[in-house]
Amino acid sequence: MSVEPPSNSVAVAEGRSKNAMKPKYSRFSQQELHAWQPILTPSWAISIFTVIELIFIPVGLASYLVMQVVEVPFRYDDECLPPDHKNDAVAYIKDFGSNKTCTMKLTVKNELKAPVYVYYQLKNFYQNHRRYVKSRDDRQLRSKASENDVGTCSPEDYTPNDMGHKPIVPCGLIAWSLFNDTYKLSSNNKDLMINKKNIAWTSDQKGNLGPKNFQAGGLIGGARLNQSLPFLVFEYLYTKSENNILFLLSKC
Incomplete structure (x- = not known):
């Protein structure tokens, strides 16, 4: 007795599998959308x-x-170190008895037309760390009446106990790491007239220049708080000269 195979059922199954593999029809998949191109x-x-x-x-x-x-970069931090502190700059900075005045001669190959802008540049200054950015108090920076607001300035918020445990003004790590080098420019043995007006950012002028005793020029040399910028190398405008410069002497 012989049994014939179900050929019809096999053919139907093969047809269904082929139909299942076909993608769903759409004008987008078949690239039948209306097209336009300019003539x-x-x-x-x-x-x-x-x-x-x-x-x-x-x-x-x-x-x-x-x-x-015309940019004339000039590095002076390593040149201004005395021979006995060449390998230990930190000890030289902490030595309050040593003279920190350094006179350097910079020869400019081309005449610098006025106005001449003087910038200082800092490298390897990591100032985008979360703890560093938060260590400041904007209320204290805005008003002299808020000198006791040091709630967000840890760890540089109060002086040590042997110094009276008083609030630091301005407080915080940003103010503690203030860049306070000062410069004096001269050319042909004559001091250059410099202009420090309108060189600070408007936001600093309106909101960050109010802490008590902060603008005592003789105390800090006219320095200002560093902006918290997420860059390893950055520049700040220090001053500008309204004179043409052939060469200059910089005292820092």
């Missing part, structure tokens, strides 16, 4: 190039002007 006529080409010119000509002019800026 490049002379008027279209002129319009496109005009728009590109209006965008890139100002960018090119700005880049050209930036290239005309």
Whole structure:
């Protein structure tokens, strides 16, 4: 006795498996959507190039002007160390009895046209650490009446107990790490007239220049709080000179 195989059922199963593998029909998947492309006529080409010119000509002019800026970098921290402190700069800084005045001669190859801006640059200054950024009190910075507000300034909030345990003004790690080098510029044995007006950020002028005793120029040399910038190397505008400069002497 012989039994014939169910050929019809096998064919139906194969047909179903093939249909299951087909993707779902859509005009997007079959690339049947309506398409449009511009016809490049002379008027279209002129319009496109005009728009590109209006965008890139100002960018090119700005880049050209930036290239005309003359920068004369000069590092002095290692040159100003006395021979007995060449390998220990921290000890030299902490030695209050040593003279910290350093005179350096900088020769400028090209004449610097006024105004001449003087910046100081700091490297390896990690100031985007969370604890460092939070260690300040904005209320104390805004008003002389808030000198006791040191709640967010830990660990530099109060003086030690042997110094009266008084609030530090301004408090916090940002103020504690204040860059307070001062500069005096001279050319041809004459002191240069420098201008420190309108060189601070507007936000600093309005909100961060109010702590008690902070603007005593003789105390800190006119320094200001460092901005908390997330950069390893950054520059701050220190002053500007309204004179042309051929060469200068810098005393720090």
